[in-house]
Amino acid sequence: MVLLAFRIAFRFLRASRTQTLLILLGITSGVAIQIFLSSLITGLQANLIERTVGDAPHIIVIPRVQEPTSTVRERGALVLSTFGSPVQEEAKILSWQSTEAKLAQREDITVASPLVEGPGSIEKGDLVRSVVLRGVLFDRADRIYELRERTVEGIPGIGGNTILIGKDLAQDLRLAPGDIVRIATPQGNEGTFIVNGIFDLENATINASWVFLDIVPAWALLNLEGAISSIEIQIADVFAAERIAREIEREIPQYPIETWQKRNAQLLSALRSQSLSSYLIQVFILIAVTLGIASVLVVSVTQRIREIGILKAIGMTNFGISLVFLIQGGILGLAGSASGAAFGLLLVRFFQQVAARSGGAIPFSITTNFTAALTIVAISGAASTLAALSPARQAVRLLPIEVIRNG
Amino acid sequence: MDKHTVVLERVNKVYGTVVKTQVLFDITLTVPEGQFLALIGPSGSGKTTLLNIIGALDRPTSGEVFIEGKRLNDFGEEELARFRNRFLGYIFQFHYLLPEFTTLENVLIPHWIAGGKRTREVEKRALYLLERVGLGGAAHKRIALLSGGQQQRVAIARALMNAPKLLLADEPTGALDTKTGEQVLELLGDIRKEYGTTMIMVTHNRDVALRADRILELVDGRLCKEVYPQRVGLTEAAAILEAYECNIEDAANELTPKGPSPSTGNLHKRGSKNF
Numbered sequence: 260m261v262l263l264a265f266r267i268a269f270r271f272l273r274a275s276r277t278q279t280l281l282i283l284l285g286i287t288s289g290v291a292i293q294i295f296l297s298s299l300i301t302g303l304q305a306n307l308i309e310r311t312v313g314d315a316p317h318i319i320v321i322p323r324v325q326e327p328t329s330t331v332r333e334r335g336a337l338v339l340s341t342f343g344s345p346v347q348e349e350a351k352i353l354s355w356q357s358t359e360a361k362l363a364q365r366e367d368i369t370v371a372s373p374l375v376e377g378p379g380s381i382e383k384g385d386l387v388r389s390v391v392l393r394g395v396l397f398d399r400a401d402r403i404y405e406l407r408e409r410t411v412e413g414i415p416g417i418g419g420n421t422i423l424i425g426k427d428l429a430q431d432l433r434l435a436p437g438d439i440v441r442i443a444t445p446q447g448n449e450g451t452f453i454v455n456g457i458f459d460l461e462n463a464t465i466n467a468s469w470v471f472l473d474i475v476p477a478w479a480l481l482n483l484e485g486a487i488s489s490i491e492i493q494i495a496d497v498f499a500a501e502r503i504a505r506e507i508e509r510e511i512p513q514y515p516i517e518t519w520q521k522r523n524a525q526l527l528s529a530l531r532s533q534s535l536s537s538y539l540i541q542v543f544i545l546i547a548v549t550l551g552i553a554s555v556l557v558v559s560v561t562q563r564i565r566e567i568g569i570l571k572a573i574g575m576t577n578f579g580i581s582l583v584f585l586i587q588g589g590i591l592g593l594a595g596s597a598s599g600a601a602f603g604l605l606l607v608r609f610f611q612q613v614a615a616r617s618g619g620a621i622p623f624s625i626t627t628n629f630t631a632a633l634t635i636v637a638i639s640g641a642a643s644t645l646a647a648l649s650p651a652r653q654a655v656r657l658l659p660i661e662v663i664r665n666g
Numbered sequence: 667m668d669k670h671t672v673v674l675e676r677v678n679k680v681y682g683t684v685v686k687t688q689v690l691f692d693i694t695l696t697v698p699e700g701q702f703l704a705l706i707g708p709s710g711s712g713k714t715t716l717l718n719i720i721g722a723l724d725r726p727t728s729g730e731v732f733i734e735g736k737r738l739n740d741f742g743e744e745e746l747a748r749f750r751n752r753f754l755g756y757i758f759q760f761h762y763l764l765p766e767f768t769t770l771e772n773v774l775i776p777h778w779i780a781g782g783k784r785t786r787e788v789e790k791r792a793l794y795l796l797e798r799v800g801l802g803g804a805a806h807k808r809i810a811l812l813s814g815g816q817q818q819r820v821a822i823a824r825a826l827m828n829a830p831k832l833l834l835a836d837e838p839t840g841a842l843d844t845k846t847g848e849q850v851l852e853l854l855g856d857i858r859k860e861y862g863t864t865m866i867m868v869t870h871n872r873d874v875a876l877r878a879d880r881i882l883e884l885v886d887g888r889l890c891k892e893v894y895p896q897r898v899g900l901t902e903a904a905a906i907l908e909a910y911e912c913n914i915e916d917a918a919n920e921l922t923p924k925g926p927s928p929s930t931g932n933l934h935k936r937g938s939k940n941f
Contacts, residue, residue, distance in 0.1 A: 263778040270766035495743070569762035571725055574751020574779045576744045660723045663758050663836070 260575075264582035267570075272587055282555045283595045289548040290599025290639050293541045294632045295606040300537040304530050308497060311526055312519045314404050314460060316372075316491035317413025317500045318507065319517045320358065351486040358511055362469060367503055369493045372399035375474050376488040379444045381424075383432045385389035390428065390470045392442070394477020403493050406458055406471065412436055413456030417473050421455035424464035428455045444469070446482045451589035461665040503657060541635070548639060549646040552591050555648035556584055560657075567654050568662025587642055592643020595635040604632065670732075671722055671832050671864040672697035677729035678713055679887075691714050691887045697866065699831075702858060704878035705868045706907075711884040713868045714836055720866060721754055721834040721845070722746050751779050753827030755863075757854075761817040761838040763809045766842040770805040771821050776827040781831045786885050799853055817845030822853065826861075835859065835867040839874065851877065874909055874914065876900055883907065889914050 272279045308529045316552055337436055352358065355373055362371040375394035380387050393400075397417050401407050406423065407415040413436025419465040422442075424434060434440065434454050443449040452472065460466060492532040494503055520527055560567065566578060593611050672695070679690035690713040697703050705713040715918070718724035719731060722738055731738040734753050741749060750756075755776075763772045773783065773792040782788060797800055799819035803813060812820065817840065825833060838854065839847030851874060858865050865880065875881045876895050883891040890912035894902035906913060 260779065260781055274766045321677055388725045564766050565762050571747065572750065573776050574747050578744065660718050
């Protein structure tokens, strides 16, 4: 019976060639668009996330804000606050080496880079600009910010009294590698530094305000003496950040942890709504394809009332008759979505080549998402079979005597 | 005693739920194995409905139907379908062949429905049946390329494929010209004799009916006349058919007071126990 249902389904489809071809074309284009769209969105988002967090820390260990405990400054001088409030200490991580050692044991962490950060001003001649001083261990920071690659002028490296400054700051102060500047901090410390190189982190604010220097002079300038402001962490899988952050939090409960997701909530919600609209489009394409198949099969039932009637009269069961139409739906769905998948992957390939040849005009490439393609093919196939349910029921309801009586 | 292929017990058929139309009244009837029975009657007399009930295509509103000893009332839809496939062969006014399949494949379809494979023996049988109906050369032709008479002959071969116990024919020559119709009837007669198959044929054509072993005429849903043409002779048989009066008594009784419902106590005995 099943074999016969297959045979009849095939013959029916072959007999109404034009209808079959048209609906196959419809399914093909629907599925191709679905696959291309999903690949495009996936590629676009991956690219956007890479650009956002690729050269930035994924997880940051920050110090807990200190509750004011005394009115005595560190240095020992007793100062009564003018406004009567107790002295608030700079938040910092004191025992960072042990914390770092714990982090180093985790295999999913690519790099953990200690950071000594604070405000300062940079002077060249009469020009003064306020900057963010970032004292780092160069090799570690390089693995997060890719400073070597991103140094556009001069030598990528810091140590002793050499620094790296941003492109916009350099322009503003007319600084070139080799120039000497003075850096002062609100703590009242100052020092003379040599500009070693100029970096471009593709972010105007950062390029105008960040100054990378070695961790040792940063301690001196910011009065931090061996403590650090935070530990910046990069991990292999950016989307595991929340999970890893929770695990780190359990290991070092004394420090709060921040993830890139928390810091880029807006980007993430934009990505989510983008995904949502892409899903919505795909759902509507799926509905259109399904309705197309259903309507073709309903017409096929109407056209073949007599044949269905006689098949039932000579003993084909309702199960067999429904199978004929379900199989037709399945064949249309599978063949259509298979050719749609091939066509969609071709579209993706085409886009990749156009993007590669565009010379950066299309600043991202898309990857073929085989899992998504398979999912789409499976869903379309299933939907097509479901689309055949209503025509199949129509065929089941048909009474052979009605057909025979009415000729 | 002869084996009975068909036994009907007080079969009634009412169409419609709001406006009820009764088309068959208390039909009680037996058809012995191997008999060729012609059902005749004016249009609307219920002969096709009766044939469909015997053919397990329709169910009676009340009464029992036994075919080949099986009580059809007990069967569900799918069981009925399997029963039709296994025991019955149909020839309709229109052939209803599947144009998507070749002649040979159309003949094989009942076998496929039964779940059979396309073995060499099966194909040989189908080819033999096609040859028997004179279409051995058209086995691999498309149905659309055959003439009306040829198509009806393919339908006969298809009806015979599963070696049915009972052949049901509803105006099998209705859509054919006289000459072709004649050939088809001859063929049916020959095949029936050859296999000893019971056959019930609905026709409005008396000449066709006179070829049968037995003729039953229905009038307004009741059995009215019964004739055995070979026993009484064709002239006498034709005369009985011409006559106005019914020769089955209780049907005649009921004809005069028009339309008593079968449930309001009727005097119906088994109408035709004359074998």
